[in-house]
Amino acid sequence: MRATVMYGAGDVRVENVPDAAIKEATDAVVRVVLSCVCGSDLWPYGSMPHSGHGRRMGHEFLGIVEELGSEVQGLKRGDLVVAPFVWSDNTCDFCREGLQTSCRHGGGWGHALDGGQGEAVRVPQAQGTLVKLPVAEDSALLPSLLTLSDVLCTGHHAAVTAGVNARTTVTVIGDGAVGLSAVIAAKRLGAERILLMGRHKDRTDLGREFGATEVIAERGEEGIERLHELTGGDGTHAVLECVGTQDAINTAIAVVRDGGAIGRVGAAQYSQAPPDFGTVMRNVTLSGGVAPARAYIEELMPDILEGRIEPGRMFDHTVSLDDIPSGYRAMAGREALKVLVRP
Amino acid sequence: MRATVMYGAGDVRVENVPDAAIKEATDAVVRVVLSCVCGSDLWPYGSMPHSGHGRRMGHEFLGIVEELGSEVQGLKRGDLVVAPFVWSDNTCDFCREGLQTSCRHGGGWGHALDGGQGEAVRVPQAQGTLVKLPVAEDSALLPSLLTLSDVLCTGHHAAVTAGVNARTTVTVIGDGAVGLSAVIAAKRLGAERILLMGRHKDRTDLGREFGATEVIAERGEEGIERLHELTGGDGTHAVLECVGTQDAINTAIAVVRDGGAIGRVGAAQYSQAPPDFGTVMRNVTLSGGVAPARAYIEELMPDILEGRIEPGRMFDHTVSLDDIPSGYRAMAGREALKVLVRP
Numbered sequence: 001m002r003a004t005v006m007y008g009a010g011d012v013r014v015e016n017v018p019d020a021a022i023k024e025a026t027d028a029v030v031r032v033v034l035s036c037v038c039g040s041d042l043w044p045y046g047s048m049p050h051s052g053h054g055r056r057m058g059h060e061f062l063g064i065v066e067e068l069g070s071e072v073q074g075l076k077r078g079d080l081v082v083a084p085f086v087w088s089d090n091t092c093d094f095c096r097e098g099l100q101t102s103c104r105h106g107g108g109w110g111h112a113l114d115g116g117q118g119e120a121v122r123v124p125q126a127q128g129t130l131v132k133l134p135v136a137e138d139s140a141l142l143p144s145l146l147t148l149s150d151v152l153c154t155g156h157h158a159a160v161t162a163g164v165n166a167r168t169t170v171t172v173i174g175d176g177a178v179g180l181s182a183v184i185a186a187k188r189l190g191a192e193r194i195l196l197m198g199r200h201k202d203r204t205d206l207g208r209e210f211g212a213t214e215v216i217a218e219r220g221e222e223g224i225e226r227l228h229e230l231t232g233g234d235g236t237h238a239v240l241e242c243v244g245t246q247d248a249i250n251t252a253i254a255v256v257r258d259g260g261a262i263g264r265v266g267a268a269q270y271s272q273a274p275p276d277f278g279t280v281m282r283n284v285t286l287s288g289g290v291a292p293a294r295a296y297i298e299e300l301m302p303d304i305l306e307g308r309i310e311p312g313r314m315f316d317h318t319v320s321l322d323d324i325p326s327g328y329r330a331m332a333g334r335e336a337l338k339v340l341v342r343p
Numbered sequence: 344m345r346a347t348v349m350y351g352a353g354d355v356r357v358e359n360v361p362d363a364a365i366k367e368a369t370d371a372v373v374r375v376v377l378s379c380v381c382g383s384d385l386w387p388y389g390s391m392p393h394s395g396h397g398r399r400m401g402h403e404f405l406g407i408v409e410e411l412g413s414e415v416q417g418l419k420r421g422d423l424v425v426a427p428f429v430w431s432d433n434t435c436d437f438c439r440e441g442l443q444t445s446c447r448h449g450g451g452w453g454h455a456l457d458g459g460q461g462e463a464v465r466v467p468q469a470q471g472t473l474v475k476l477p478v479a480e481d482s483a484l485l486p487s488l489l490t491l492s493d494v495l496c497t498g499h500h501a502a503v504t505a506g507v508n509a510r511t512t513v514t515v516i517g518d519g520a521v522g523l524s525a526v527i528a529a530k531r532l533g534a535e536r537i538l539l540m541g542r543h544k545d546r547t548d549l550g551r552e553f554g555a556t557e558v559i560a561e562r563g564e565e566g567i568e569r570l571h572e573l574t575g576g577d578g579t580h581a582v583l584e585c586v587g588t589q590d591a592i593n594t595a596i597a598v599v600r601d602g603g604a605i606g607r608v609g610a611a612q613y614s615q616a617p618p619d620f621g622t623v624m625r626n627v628t629l630s631g632g633v634a635p636a637r638a639y640i641e642e643l644m645p646d647i648l649e650g651r652i653e654p655g656r657m658f659d660h661t662v663s664l665d666d667i668p669s670g671y672r673a674m675a676g677r678e679a680l681k682v683l684v685r686p
Contacts, residue, residue: 050348095603099626102601161628258437258445262628268624281611283442285634287604290624 002343003118005325008050012328014321017061020120025071028126030081032141033069034146035061035341036329038268039176045328058117058341059085059109060149062133062142066120072127080137083116083123084293085109085150090128097138098295103128116149117324119343131297134305140254143312143340146274146302147181148297152311152329154265155242156300157291158190162238162263166190171227171235172212173254174242175203177314177338178265180210182240189213195236197223202310203337204272206313220247224254226228236260241288246270253284261285266298278336315340344684346461347400347667351393355400355671357664361465366412369432371469373424376480377489378404378459378684379658380670381428382519383610388671401460401684402428402452402612403492405476405485409463411518415470423480424473426459426466427636428452433471443639446471452562453535454611458668459492462686472576474640486655486683489522494681497608497655498524498585499643500634502532505606511532514578514598515555517585518546520657520681521608525583527652530554534581538573540566540594546680550581559578563590567597579603584631591615599627605630658683 001195003017018166020029035058044055047094059322062082075081088095088103095103107113114121123129133145133252155178164170170186187192187210196212196336204215218226228235235257241248244266253260265288273286317336319327321343331335363372369508372411387398392618403427417423430444431438438446450456453492457464466472468489476488490496498521507513513529514521518541529537530553539555541547547558561569584591589607595605608631646652647665660679662670665686675678 097602098604101626161626169496250388265624281608281631281633282442283504283635285628285630287628287630288624289626292626 001119004055004115006044006053006057009044009046009048011050012045012325014324017056017109019068020114020122022067022069023122024124025069025078025250026125026127027067027069028072028123028130029067029120030060030077030083030123030130031066031120032063032065032116032343033065033080033170034117034142035343036118036146037324037331037339037341039167039178041232041328041330043267043269045332055114056113056118058111058115060151061116062146062149063123064137065130069126072227075129075130075132080133080135082098082133082145082148082332083121083130083299084153084297086293087125087129090294095128100292100294101290109155117135117321117341119321129294133143135311136206137237141162141304141312143315144310145301147311147314148300149295150293150303151177151314152181152300153293153296154178154291155183156238158182158240158242158263158265158288159185159238160263161287161289162240162261164189164191164238167239169193169195169231170237171195171239172242173197173239173248173251175200175207176264179242179325180314182242183207183210183212184311186238187241188303188309195227197227200334222315224251224293227255231257233236238263240265244268256284259283261287264289265291266274314338318342345664347389347458348397349387349400350397352387352389352391354389354393355668357667360399363457363465365410365464367467368412369468369470370412371408371415371418371466371468372402372463373406373426373473374409374463375404375406375461375686376423377406377485379489379684380460380667380674380682380684381493382521382674384671385603385675386410386610386612388675394523398456399456399461400601401458403489403494404459404464405489405492407480408616410471411455417470418475420471423476423478425476425488425491425638425640426464426473427496429636430456430466430468431637432468433637438471441635442634443637445511448560458536458686460646460664462664471612472637483653484647486490486658488644489654491636491643491647491655493636493665494520494632495524495625495643496639497521497634498526498583499528499639501525501583501585501606501608501631502528502581503606504630504632505583505604505622507532507534507581509535511580511644512536512538513580514538514540514575514582515593516544516582517587517609519585519655521669522585523550524654525585526550526553526555527654529581529583531652532644538570538579540570542678548551552612567594574600581606583608585609587611602626604628604630608634657681659683
């Protein structure tokens, strides 16, 4: 079958690889119907050292169940399913607590395993991992439902871990797909005031449609000053950090209100929290982490099915599987917000 | 009047200073009945650069109201009161949220103001700050009630911000007075398993009496290993960081369970969070900060009055006001756990 392999920074290829096949009784094989490129794929695309054997790519996909291991229950061939970006048994203590990213028998796609940016995927722990989608394979809702695999749940995780509710003011740092998902999530959780920090007008315009009440286009110190102006110097109760750079976490600390919380979900590219975190004993909570998407899918899906949220609008570029390299280029060059892949 | 002034590392003196007196209509003057030396006083005692004019010391005290400004209501001369270590109006938005340490009209004792380690204190925002104690001036409960001014509330804040309840396992890092208070608080909130990390046997023995179920005397990597052994490799849901050093926060990150929370209340002597905080997107919450003692006094006081908790047992050394320098020496030399001052 065909699948995407990254060999190093800027070097992503679509190649013939062994067909996805059942190896364990708990596996399924899913034929990919829709996949996409993640903002986090751009980190290795920007900096991965060259590798002779390459790394399989893609951790967001939905598709049709084609084969099932003998122990998998509750699924049948032909089911349309979405996969969260980490697989999990969904029965261990961590999974029962809603932290499937720490599942005792879980793991992530790609690397040595099949990735979502290919024709098919072997899915370990299929029963715990895959969630049926109650729509047809040609539904117009598929792009929105695909966001349940990662980006929408990641934005939601930021909002949940930062304690967003109807009484909180919210800052969202970043106007990428995670940031815009965080806007959707904050709005959905009832926040009446959502300040979106981002400098790409087309993206922040979409952010306004998703629920942002104010946009701060200024960056760095200017952006922090502007946010303080807009909040009477206090900052906001919740800050959703959706970028992952040192600048972004510094900004988050600077704009969070005393007693507030930061939900950080931007894939962290920094190694040190801001010095303020240590030397000043401010009552600020740093929370977040890699999102347990599996925990949120059932909660968020009805809002998509019933049209209350439309996260699929973030896909502004579509490529075929063989054109994936151009999709990476478009996202890395900021020409595309998020790239949909139709194998 | 006599009061304690610190002039630099190791140089603490008891001197004549101007009498405490009303300056604002919202002030009170309190004659100090009982005060103490805080572990945080040892940081300047160990490292404060020499200062010609010195710094007034002491932020934990209880005493008798002697004078009241014209705007202070709800208090009368002769009332026995305890003061939290930060004063506050107790009416602003932060105070109403229980974050009196961020009060819009608040501040801390000492420095240019009167400190608790003296004969009397001018108390700003007296109506919001002072809490009446329903016991006589010679009550045997006074040492325990004095801990409401800081150390008990600080331990409680660690437990609250780390989400301690009956379902959480708890690690307490540090066997000083804050750590032992955190043990009391964790036990009080229902935690059945409390692992106390500390290497002073007399202190950890008291910790066991307060509710610690296990003691880990090993330090650094050995201590972390031991804790992992005791928790099946998972760590604990809550970690109460009651020291404030880089080692302590590193240990906290290393022993917190995925999905868990760290309540950090040790006065931070470090400037960087551990690298793991940034590079690994673990779902770990870092919370805590300077404790809003005022928010907790009414909740904790009944447990002292009714004998359910005895935090006053941490005072193992008593000095007169003039002997305060020897009290500092005893605490700095680890001969005393916590020093009571009777002016």
